[in-house]
Amino acid sequence: MARRVIIVTAVHVPSAQFLPDAYKSICEQELPDDWEWRWVIQEDGKTDQVSPHVPDSDERVVFRQGRPGGPGVARMMAMAHADGEYVKVLDADDQLAPGALARDLAALEADASIGWATSRVLDFLPDGSTAGFPGDPDAGPIEPGEVLEYWKANGFRAQVHPATLFVRRDLLLALGGWMALPASEDTGLLMALNATSRGWFSPEVGLLYRKWPGQATSQPSHMEAAERDARMAVVEARARALADLGWSYPAEGQWRTGTS
Known part of the structure; x- marks a missing residue:
């Protein structure tokens, strides 16, 4: 039986x-012969307006709905159907670049000491062009605490x-997944991961x-000062608490080879 992302x-x-x-960007991914992917789409709400856009003839695609609670809640509900060893995040409005899944995997x-991976991003602009930005870390391992300290020192930008x-x-489940925040829930997960485990950065x-225009992070409410300060404070507090408790992944004596 194939292993699954x-x-x-x-x-x-x-x-x-x-x-x-x-979906097109996922279908263009190539994985080793003994691996397969499954795409779990969770609607943040229950409407009849999302399902027409979901591929309905691919058994690798799972679509579910639930009470609205924001993207973090939707992703956590999707985890009920995440029956694989690894979880890859893909926002509905984004696209995977060629080779992304294979490089992460x-x-x-x-390296069983690596708990998570990230990669370089290009902004995909409305006119179809792309734009990068400087500041990527060196390719390879990211040690615990590196992302948190950079984020703190650079205006909460990782x-x-x-x-x-x-x-x-x-590992994702052990950390409680995405934070219960109105935004920055994915930053909260990233900081928790960096507080407890080694990561990896691919420069590709x-x-x-x-x-x-409809992007959540482009809305004025996303940058409202009082809420943003509160979000950043609790993201940092969680990460530092995890680090102070000394919990790390993998647990001592628990070196893994990719099985969960």
């Missing part, structure tokens, strides 16, 4: 229009993007990050 996507009505592009399969995360499923482009 689960791609988890939270979607709401405005972003559903981009699901076909996301290779990094974690090669040098790796949480939308590119590829994570061991058991792994994600096209769509910029469009």
Whole structure:
């Protein structure tokens, strides 16, 4: 039986229009012969406006709905169907770059001390062009605490993007997954991962990050000062608490070879 990577996507009505592009980018991924992917799409709500955009003839695609609670809640509900060893995040309006899944998988399969992987991102602009930005870390391992300290020192902007995360499923669940926040829930997960485990950065482009007017991070509410300060404070507090408790992955004597 093939081993499995689960791609988890939270979607709401405005972003559903981009699901076909996301699906195309997944279908273009290549994995080793003994691996397969499954795409779990979780609607943040229960409407009849998302399902028409979901591929209905591919048994590798699972679509579920639930009470609205934001993308973090939707992703956590999707984890009920994440029956694989690894979880790859893909937002509904983004696209995987060629080779992204295979590179992430290779990094974690090669080193049992690596708990998660990230990769370079290009902004995908409305006119179809792309734009990069400086500040990527060196290729290879990311040691515990590196992302947290960089994020804290650089205006709460991490040098790796949480939308590119590829994570061991058991590690993601042990940390409680995405934080219960109105935004920055993925940053909260990234900081918790970095507080407890080694990561990996691939310098090859792994994600096209769509910029469009309906994007949640482009809304004025996302940058409202009081809420943003509170979000950043609790993200940092969680990460530092995990580090102070001394919990790390893998647990002592628990070196893994990719099985969960």
